[in-house]
Each structure stands twice: as structure tokens, then as C-alpha cells.
Amino acid sequence: MKKFLGIDVGGGSIRGTVVDKEGNSFFDYSIPTESNATNKEFLESIGDVVKHCLAATTVDAIGIGTPGPIDIDTGVLISSANLKNLSNLELVSYVKEKFHLPVYFNNDANCASLGEYYFGAGKHAKSLVVFTLGTGLGCGWVVNGKIFNGYKGNGMEAGHLTVVKDGALCGCGQRGCMEAYFSTKGLLARYSDLTQLEITNAKDFFKLVSENDKAAIQILDFAVSVFAEGIRNVVHLVNPDRIVFVGGITASYDLFGKSLEEKAKKIIFPVLANYLEFKVGSSVAGSFGAAALAFQHFEP
Numbered sequence: 001m002k003k004f005l006g007i008d009v010g011g012g013s014i015r016g017t018v019v020d021k022e023g024n025s026f027f028d029y030s031i032p033t034e035s036n037a038t039n040k041e042f043l044e045s046i047g048d049v050v051k052h053c054l055a056a057t058t059v060d061a062i063g064i065g066t067p068g069p070i071d072i073d074t075g076v077l078i079s080s081a082n083l084k085n086l087s088n089l090e091l092v093s094y095v096k097e098k099f100h101l102p103v104y105f106n107n108d109a110n111c112a113s114l115g116e117y118y119f120g121a122g123k124h125a126k127s128l129v130v131f132t133l134g135t136g137l138g139c140g141w142v143v144n145g146k147i148f149n150g151y152k153g154n155g156m157e158a159g160h161l162t163v164v165k166d167g168a169l170c171g172c173g174q175r176g177c178m179e180a181y182f183s184t185k186g187l188l189a190r191y192s193d194l195t196q197l198e199i200t201n202a203k204d205f206f207k208l209v210s211e212n213d214k215a216a217i218q219i220l221d222f223a224v225s226v227f228a229e230g231i232r233n234v235v236h237l238v239n240p241d242r243i244v245f246v247g248g249i250t251a252s253y254d255l256f257g258k259s260l261e262e263k264a265k266k267i268i269f270p271v272l273a274n275y276l277e278f279k280v281g282s283s284v285a286g287s288f289g290a291a292a293l294a295f296q297h298f299e300p
Contacts, residue, residue, distance in 0.1 A: 003018050003059045003060060004020070004059055005017070006290030010286060011185075012032065012134065014031055015028070016050065016053040017291060018053055018059055023288065024026065031048060033083075034258075036084065037086070038085050040151055043091070043094050047095075047228035050099055054099065054170040059074045061101055063093060063105075063106075065106055066080070066091070066107070067107070068080070068108075069154050070154065072106055072149065075091055076088055082092075101168060102297075104296075105293075106153055107140065108132065110156070111292075112138070112140060112298070113147065116281045116282070116289070118141045120281045122142065122279075122281065128238040128240060129141050133250055136159055136183050136185065137182055137186070137227075138159055147179055147293075149222075158178065158179055160178070161234075164176040167180060168181065171185060179227055183225040184249065185204075186247065187202065187205050187223060188205060202252070203254045206251075209252070227260060231268075232268050235272055238259055240276065242277045244279045244280070245279070246281040246282060252282050256279075
């Protein structure tokens with residue numbers, strides 16, 4: 001039986017999961033992501049996750065998903081809006097040389113999309129868009145079972161669509177991006193802008209929403225409207241039959257999901273909205289999808 005290790009780099013954790021092609025999980029290990037890590041420190045963290053997984057079981061290949069921009073041809077993580085100290089990180093060559101296994105690399109949201117396509121809420125979708133709702137806002141598109149990469153793996157950066165002209169500053173350096181509003185960093189920053197109060201995590205923000213905090217509700221309502229506009233733009237560009245939401249923020253989907261779906265469908269062309277499905281996916285889609293990336297490309 002062939003097994004594959006998927007590594008997912010998120011804003012909160014670096015997670016490794018060993019799975020087979022049927023999605024059976026054999027081992028799972030994660031460590032916190034150090035947002036201020038240097039290239040050397042980040043590579044050591046990746047190595048730590050791989051080492052623990054390989055100590056538990058053998059694998060045939062490794063797939064890795066990280067935030068971008070990236071270069072899938074050279075295996076380099078160029079930079080990241082939420083991992084500020086990383087620059088031109090030679091990730092694939094490091095893992096290959098250290099562990100002597102085939103290594104495949106792509107954007108984390110692309111991997112999450114592939115995970116949902118094979119193992120989750122995206123099964124059997126012809127045109128699947130997945131939004132990753134966490135520290136940032138990522139997006140991936142799987143068409144007939146294949147990731148749409150764009151040039152060198154940086155297609156579908158929908159989180160950085162400009163939705164609010166001259167709007168809030170995003171981690172990418174531009175203003176008005178969808179991510180600057182609907183993401184953990186975006187929601188917390190906008191709440192701080194409005195109230196001058198600091199919240200440290202999404203759970204606490206959504207707790208305020210559930211307690212009818214006026215400022216939190218105001219921030220969330222506007223963020224949902226921004227996200228709905230962004231979804232409209234993506235739908236009109238790529239015509240998916242299914243949209244799946246994954247990531248930590250989906251734990252609070254009951255507080256915004258119905259409103260988001262209604263607002264999006266109201267402004268999407270009816271011919272597209274009529275067959276469009278919205279679903280919530282799995283919290284492990286990223287690492288499972290990175291493993292799927294490996295078995296899609298692995299040639300023994």
C-alpha cells in the first residue's frame with residue numbers, strides 16, 4: 001500500500017498527515033507556525049514535522065502546500081503576506097536533500113481544494129472553488145480533477161481581489177483586498193480600527209458577535225458583504241458548480257453563512273447562481289490535499 005505525507009503550512013500551524021489514496025489517515029502531527037520565523041527557522045520547523053511523520057510510518061512521496069507567492073517550477077516560496085521574514089525560501093530542495101523522497105509543491109489553497117475534491121465536500125464537482133478562511137483568505141480552483149495553477153502556481157489569489165477601492169490596508173501592501181476584511185487578521189484589525197480594542201483570535205471575535213456586540217456585528221456584516229462581492233467576481237470568471245469553505249473561521253459559519261450565501265446569490269447572474277452549491281469542508285483539507293498533490297504526480 002502506498003502512503004503519502006501531506007504538509008500544510010497555515011497561519012496557525014504546520015500540519016503533517018500521512019494518508020493513502022482512499023483518504024485513510026495513518027498519522028497526524030502539527031506544530032505552531034512561528035509568524036516571525038527566518039528562512040532557517042522555518043525550514044527547521046518543516047523538517048521537524050516531516051521527521052516525526054516518517055518516524056511513525058513509511059511514505060512514498062511528500063506534498064507541501066504553503067501560502068504564496070511561490071514558484072512551483074523551482075520549488076521556492078518567494079514570500080508570504082503572513083510570514084513576513086521569509087524570502088526566496090528553497091523549500092523543495094531542502095526537503096528532498098534531507099529526506100531523500102520525491103517532493104511536490106503548490107499553494108496551500110490549491111492543496112486544500114484538491115483535498116476537498118478527493119476526500120471532502122468537493123467530490124464529483126466539475127468546477128470546484130475552495131476558499132480557505134483562516135489567518136488570511138486563500139482560494140483554489142480544481143477543474144475536472146486538476147488544479148488550475150496559473151503561471152508557476154500563483155493563480156486564483158482571490159483573497160487579493162480589490163473589492164473596496166482605497167479601503168483598508170492588506171498584509172500584501174495594497175488597499176481594499178477581500179482578505180483585509182474577511183479573514184482572521186482582517187476582522188481583528190477592522191474591530192481594532194473601530195473600537196481601539198485588541199482581540200487576539202477569531203474565536204473571541206465571534207464570541208462577541210454571538211453576544212450581540214454592536215461593533216463586532218457591524219464589522220462582520222460589512223466583511224460578509226465584501227466577501228459576497230468577491231465571490232461574485234470569482235463565480236463570473238470561472239463558473240464553478242460548487243464552492244466549499246474551509247479553515248478555522250468556518251467553525252463560526254452559523255453566525256455568517258446564511259447571510260453570505262444569500263448576499264452572494266442575490267448578486268450573481270441567475271443562470272450561474274441557480275446550480276451553484278455552497279458547502280463547508282474539512283479542517284484537514286490542506287494536509288490531505290497536499291498528500292493528494294503527491295499521489296497525483298508520483299511515478300514510482
